[in-house]
Amino acid sequence: MLKRAEANAKSITLNGVSKSFGPIEAVRPLDLEVRRGEFLTLLGPSGCGKTTILRMIAGLEATSSGTIRLGETDVTSLPPRQRDMSIMFQDYALFPHMSIAENVAYGLKMRGAAPATRRGAALDWLERIGLGGLGARRPDALSGGQRQRVALARALITDPGALLLDEPLSALDASLRTQLRGELRRIHREVGTTFLCVTHDQEEAMTLSDRVAVLRDGRVEQIGQPADLYDAPASAFVARFFGRCRLWPATVMQGGRCRVSAAGVTVTANGPIAPGQGVLLVARPERLRLAPSGTEGALNGTVDEVVIRGPVADVTVTLAGGLEALLELPRHGEALPAPGSAVAVIPTHTLAAVPAEES
Numbered sequence: 001m002l003k004r005a006e007a008n009a010k011s012i013t014l015n016g017v018s019k020s021f022g023p024i025e026a027v028r029p030l031d032l033e034v035r036r037g038e039f040l041t042l043l044g045p046s047g048c049g050k051t052t053i054l055r056m057i058a059g060l061e062a063t064s065s066g067t068i069r070l071g072e073t074d075v076t077s078l079p080p081r082q083r084d085m086s087i088m089f090q091d092y093a094l095f096p097h098m099s100i101a102e103n104v105a106y107g108l109k110m111r112g113a114a115p116a117t118r119r120g121a122a123l124d125w126l127e128r129i130g131l132g133g134l135g136a137r138r139p140d141a142l143s144g145g146q147r148q149r150v151a152l153a154r155a156l157i158t159d160p161g162a163l164l165l166d167e168p169l170s171a172l173d174a175s176l177r178t179q180l181r182g183e184l185r186r187i188h189r190e191v192g193t194t195f196l197c198v199t200h201d202q203e204e205a206m207t208l209s210d211r212v213a214v215l216r217d218g219r220v221e222q223i224g225q226p227a228d229l230y231d232a233p234a235s236a237f238v239a240r241f242f243g244r245c246r247l248w249p250a251t252v253m254q255g256g257r258c259r260v261s262a263a264g265v266t267v268t269a270n271g272p273i274a275p276g277q278g279v280l281l282v283a284r285p286e287r288l289r290l291a292p293s294g295t296e297g298a299l300n301g302t303v304d305e306v307v308i309r310g311p312v313a314d315v316t317v318t319l320a321g322g323l324e325a326l327l328e329l330p331r332h333g334e335a336l337p338a339p340g341s342a343v344a345v346i347p348t349h350t351l352a353a354v355p356a357e358e359s
Helices: 002-008 050-058 100-110 115-128 144-156 174-191 202-208 226-231 236-241
Strands: 012-021 024-034 039-043 065-070 085-088 162-166 194-199 211-216 219-224 246-252 257-260 265-270 278-283 288-292 299-309 312-319 324-330 342-347 351-355
Touching: 012 050, 024 050, 024 065, 024 219, 039 050, 039 202, 050 085, 050 162, 050 194, 085 144, 100 115, 100 144, 115 144, 144 174, 174 202, 194 202, 202 226, 211 226, 211 236, 219 226, 219 236, 236 246, 236 278, 236 351, 246 265, 246 324, 246 351, 257 278, 265 278, 288 324, 299 324, 312 342
Parallel strands: 039 194, 039 211, 085 162, 162 194, 265 351
Antiparallel strands: 012 024, 012 065, 211 219, 246 257, 246 278, 257 265, 278 351, 288 342, 299 312, 299 342, 312 324
């Protein structure tokens, strides 16, 4: 199974693909490549076009322009059943009158596989997803997480050239989502199939993906590895959407230094910036620390709010000039500051800078 899936994995290539609904341009002409065998996620807010892109690739929505290729095959005009892809929907779409094993084997049945072949393959997949021995049950006898695994096995049993996932974990509670992210990543590594996922959950995109494409208003704002998008966002939109942050207006000086406009403090920054340019500094919570008020070279402010999140606390500080800093501090160390106390904020790492006009 593993070698066969790897051999069948195919790239997905979009050239000039767009989609309009009357006067509304849902997807602007875009070029995108999902590399063979990779896990790529389309990330963005509601209405950015990510689901429309997925539906065009699957053949569930016609393109307004451009071409879609699966490997070397132009599939732009092919119906869904001829595209060598599987799709996993948010609601899993399991057949309630079939057993779990029959649901998993359904794709092989449609391809004319012998009963013994499809039953053996279904039982093998149920073992691989940790549901061995449950093949005779119906979907309504399973938990949401178990149904998600069944839907995934059903999508992969036919060894598709690519698997499309539409918000695959959105129907689950927070703790189960965290658990199943690891399962989904493990299965991707095991089978080697090309995965293309759509989500609005930034943490999900970061933990699952080899690369992430951040979408905005029907176009790709930035694409890259999760660490690259987090550490070096190309715009204020990507900085805000791909991880928590606060943005500080600043002016670029010489030698990779920026002066924070409202606070009059100089900090180290990097990015495609030139002296004299106005920028926004991306202040991530974990890249800031607190210091006593009045510390030289620090941004002075007042603690506004302290929110406990398990082993860490989010501390919001109002800085000079109306700026704001958000810090993530461990709870098992120094005592947390009280709301209203005077503090100073110091960056512990170089901050990313993005063009101010992109805010």
